[in-house]
Structures are given as C-alpha cells and as structure tokens.
Amino acid sequence: xxxxxxxxxPVDPRLLARQTELRPAIVDFIQHDHPDWRPEQGVCPQCxxxxxxxxxxxxxxxxxxxxxxxxxxxxxxxxxxxxxxxxPARLPDHPGFDGRGVTIAFLDSGFYPHPDLLANARxxxxxxxxxxxxxxxxxxxxxxxxxxxxxxxxLTDGQEAVGLDQESLWNTAGDSWHGQMTxxxxxxNGLLSGGLFRGYAPGANVLPIKIGRSDGRIPEADILAGxxxxxxxxxxxxxxxxxxxxxxxxxxxQRWEDSELSLAAERLSRKGxxxxxAAGNSGRAELLPPAQTPSVLTVGGYDDANHRWTPYDADxxxxxxxxxxxxxxxxxxxxxxxxxxxxxxxxxxxxxxLPATPVFRETRAIGRLRRLLxxxxxxxxxxxxxxxxxxxxxxHWHRVMHVDDRHRSTRADVKRLADAYPEALVEQTLDEIxxxxxxxxxAHKWVHDYYQHVDGTSVAAPxxxxxxxx
Numbered sequence: 031x032x033x034x035x036x037x038x039x040p041v042d043p044r045l046l047a048r049q050t051e052l053r054p055a056i057v058d059f060i061q062h063d064h065p066d067w068r069p070e071q072g073v074c075p076q077c078x079x080x081x082x083x084x085x086x087x088x089x090x091x092x093x094x095x096x097x098x099x100x101x102x103x104x105x106x107x108x109x110x111x112x113x114x115x116x117x118p119a120r121l122p123d124h125p126g127f128d129g130r131g132v133t134i135a136f137l138d139s140g141f142y143p144h145p146d147l148l149a150n151a152r153x154x155x156x157x158x159x160x161x162x163x164x165x166x167x168x169x170x171x172x173x174x175x176x177x178x179x180x181x182x183x184x185l186t187d188g189q190e191a192v193g194l195d196q197e198s199l200w201n202t203a204g205d206s207w208h209g210q211m212t213x214x215x216x217x218x219n220g221l222l223s224g225g226l227f228r229g230y231a232p233g234a235n236v237l238p239i240k241i242g243r244s245d246g247r248i249p250e251a252d253i254l255a256g257x258x259x260x261x262x263x264x265x266x267x268x269x270x271x272x273x274x275x276x277x278x279x280x281x282x283x284q285r286w287e288d289s290e291l292s293l294a295a296e297r298l299s300r301k302g303x304x305x306x307x308a309a310g311n312s313g314r315a316e317l318l319p320p321a322q323t324p325s326v327l328t329v330g331g332y333d334d335a336n337h338r339w340t341p342y343d344a345d346x347x348x349x350x351x352x353x354x355x356x357x358x359x360x361x362x363x364x365x366x367x368x369x370x371x372x373x374x375x376x377x378x379x380x381x382x383x384l385p386a387t388p389v390f391r392e393t394r395a396i397g398r399l400r401r402l403l404x405x406x407x408x409x410x411x412x413x414x415x416x417x418x419x420x421x422x423x424x425x426h427w428h429r430v431m432h433v434d435d436r437h438r439s440t441r442a443d444v445k446r447l448a449d450a451y452p453e454a455l456v457e458q459t460l461d462e463i464x465x466x467x468x469x470x471x472x473a474h475k476w477v478h479d480y481y482q483h484v485d486g487t488s489v490a491a492p493x494x495x496x497x498x499x500x
Contacts, residue, residue: 059110090107093335103483135266135273139209145385165202181194216499231495241255277487286360291320304498331353352373376485
C-alpha cells in the first residue's frame with residue numbers, strides 16, 4: 031500500500047495511478063493547497079472527490095461570460111473553466127465501450143485525417159509543434175502513423191476516386207472542415223487535447239465519403255450517390271459499416287415514398303445498417319430527405335447552456351432548452367412516426383480546427399497568450415504580468431500569421447492584430463489586451479488551442495452515431 035500524497039492515508043497504488051489525469055482546473059486548485067504536489071504523483075479517490083466537490087461549490091449559478099468585455103461566445107461558470115464541456119462531461123459514458131471493430135461511414139462535403147483519428151491517443155515520442163507544420167509536413171507526419179480512416183471515397187462532380195492517397199483527402203480547403211468536424215466529434219480520441227475532447231467512439235473506424243460539387247453545393251442526387259456506393263457490391267459489408275452519419279439534407283421536402291434518396295436509405299437500413307441523419311436547423315415543420323425516412327434515426331438537438339446536469343435530477347433537466355431543429359411526422363410501416371426520433375447535445379460542442387491553416391496557427395497563439403495573461407506562465411509570484419513576455423508572444427503571433435501570405439484573410443488578420451496591438455504595448459493596460467484577445471477568441475469561437483465550439487443538428491447527429499457504434 032502507498033500513501034496518498036495529500037491526506038497521507040493508505041491507498042492501493044493502482045488506484046493512485048488512476049487519479050493522475052485530473053482536469054487542469056482541479057490540478058491548479060489542489061496545488062493552491064499543496065504547492066509541492068505534482069499531478070504525476072496521483073491522489074487517492076477520496077481526495078479527488080473532495081477537491082472536485084469543493085471546486086463545484088465555487089461555480090457560479092449564472093454564466094460568467096456576460097461579465098467579460100466583450101462577452102465570450104459561450105457560457106461558463108468558473109473563472110478557471112473558460113472553455114466548454116467535453117462530451118463525457120455532458121453525457122457520461124463508459125470508456126470501455128469505444129466502438130472498436132465498428133466502422134462509421136460519413137457522407138459530407140470533405141474530410142481531413144485529423145490527428146484525433148489516429149489509432150493511438152498518445153503521440154509516439156516527442157509531440158510535434160503542430161502549428162508550425164504546413165500542409166505538406168502535416169501529411170508526411172500523419173501518413174506514417176496508423177489512422178482509423180480505413181478507406182476514402184471521393185464522389186464529387188460525378189467522379190469516383192478511392193484511396194487514402196487522394197489529394198482531396200489531404201486538402202486544407204474550407205470544404206474539408208465540415209466532414210472533419212463530424213467525423214472527429216464522433217470518433218476522435220482527443221489526442222490534441224490530451225484526451226479531454228474525445229468522442230464517444232474513439233476506437234471506431236471511419237469511412238469518409240466526400241460528396242457534392244466543386245463549388246461547394248451538395249445536391250440531393252449527390253447524397254444519393256453516396257448511399258448507392260455503399261449498397262453497390264456490398265461496400266458497406268466489406269468495410270464493416272454498421273452506422274452511417276448524414277449531417278446534410280436534401281433539396282426540398284417530399285414524401286419519403288417519392289424520394290429516391292429515402293428509398294435508398296430504406297434499402298440500406300433493411301441490411302442492418304443504422305442511418306443517422308440531422309433533422310435540420312431552421313426550426314420549421316418540414317423534413318428534408320433522408321431525415322423523413324421512417325427507418326432513419328432523425329436527430330434533433332437540445333441546449334444544455336454548457337452546464338453540467340444529471341438526467342435523474344428533474345430540476346437540472348428542466349434547465350435544458352430545445353435547439354431550433356426541424357420536425358414533423360411521417361407515415362411508416364407501423365403508423366405515424368414523429369421526428370426527430372431523439373435529441374442530442376447541439377450547442378457549444380468542442381470540434382477540431384482544420385490543421386495546417388492560418389486559423390489553426392492563430393488559435394494556438396490565442397491559447398498561449400491567454401495562459402500568459404491568466405498567470406499560468408510568464409508572471410512573477412506577485413501576479414504582476416511581464417510586459418516583455420507579452421510583447422514577445424504578440425510579436426511571435428504576428429510572424430505566425432505571416433507564414434502563409436497567399437491567403438487574403440491572413441493579411442487581413444495581421445492588419446487587425448496590428449491595430450489591436452500597437453508598438454506601445456507596454457503602455458496598454460491588461461484589460462485592454464484582454465479585450466483585444468477576446469475579440470480574436472470570439473472570431474474563431476475559441477475554446478482550446480486546437481478546438482472551437484460548434485452548434486447544430488449536424489453536431490448532434492455524429493454524437494448519436496458514436497453512441498450507436500458503442
């Protein structure tokens with residue numbers, strides 16, 4: 031038996047080792063009382079619970095984001111938790127059920143092999159300096175690792191190209207973001223967040239199917255092409271697809287019996303594949319294919335206001351509010367069916383920022399500057415900030431933003447940064463620096479160095495698909 035480094039009570043070393051991955055806010059809270067304690071020493075389960083409860087008491091009953099200038103784009107309830115809840119903190123799950131052996135297929139506008147889709151949740155060896163990697167370096171680095179992307183299919187503009195070596199899979203253009211977001215929300219292992227922002231199926235395999243047109247449109251016929259590819263030659267069976275996520279919708283409302291897309295979804299469903307579709311975000315009493323298909327699991331959303339809650343507490347459940355999802359009724363084989371079929375979290379979800387982009391570099395700089403200003407580095411014991419350290423970091427920020435000068439938005443961002451941080455920085459108050467920083471946070475919906483918060487039934491659907499994979 032070992033002794034707990036905090037209370038000195040006896041504790042099994044195996045239990046002690048399981049308490050080494052505490053949330054950063056709890057680590058800081060413990061170190062306030064025990065300055066010499068380090069997370070790698072662990073704590074006993076009782077101390078972990080005691081400190082978590084003590085910390086919880088300090089949370090404000092009302093959001094603190096309205097107390098900042100400008101307000102942040104997401105609510106939070108403790109000054110040390112100015113971020114969003116991870117998925118397991120919203121709806122706790124058992125980490126032993128991770129979707130391993132199941133493939134989730136995604137039909138979307140584009141994808142990217144995000145580091146969170148690697149087989150291992152820890153990087154082998156020294157962690158790369160992710161923001162410094164350009165698209166070519168990022169591809170070279172990730173291609174050498176074991177990805178859980180088992181195949182890639184590009185059906186855009188009526189073509190068919192298959193293989194992980196397709197250039198469109200490694201493209202950091204804007205249309206790659208949405209499918210990257212949905213796939214990582216479902217199956218990401220949280221590698222870039224130290225495991226914090228993992229999905230519900232971090233062991234599942236991913237089959238990305240890129241659909242749509244090169245101009246960014248996704249006509250209904252292109253969604254149909256994705257389902258037909260899965261049906262053709264039993265591709266769904268070959269790749270062990272048991273769940274399909276569709277976070278896009280058809281052209282216009284129609285009876286499911288009259289929709290080729292809905293009929294294809296019915297055929298795939300009868301083979302035992304669960305199709306999960308987003309209900310839509312207009313709040314209207316209409317459903318677009320394939321969401322109005324009887325066998326499709328149509329997902330709406332709710333808003334938890336980034337607030338912890340438990341399903342068995344009626345008062346906490348009553349604080350939830352509906353997201354503005356579409357709804358309706360359809361006539362199925364067993365009578366009328368109300369849709370959406372169920373609701374999932376649809377606001378303030380942490381999603382990955384597309385790597386090797388100017389935004390990816392800037393959000394990392396935002397995180398570093400926040401840590402410096404909030405006293406997690408770069409200030410002395412008296413709490414006085416080092417203007418020289420702040421200035422060096424801002425100067426670094428400017429240089430990072432100049433890395434890829436081919437993007438007009440990059441030059442515009444640099445100009446805005448230059449306006450926000452004049453040469454006479456040392457004469458600015460910290461409040462002014464914080465205001466300028468929060469404007470950049472809000473512009474990118476920043477919640478972490480490599481993640482931003484996202485909303486919509488496009489978000490709720492992949493969370494549901496991941497639970498199905500469990």
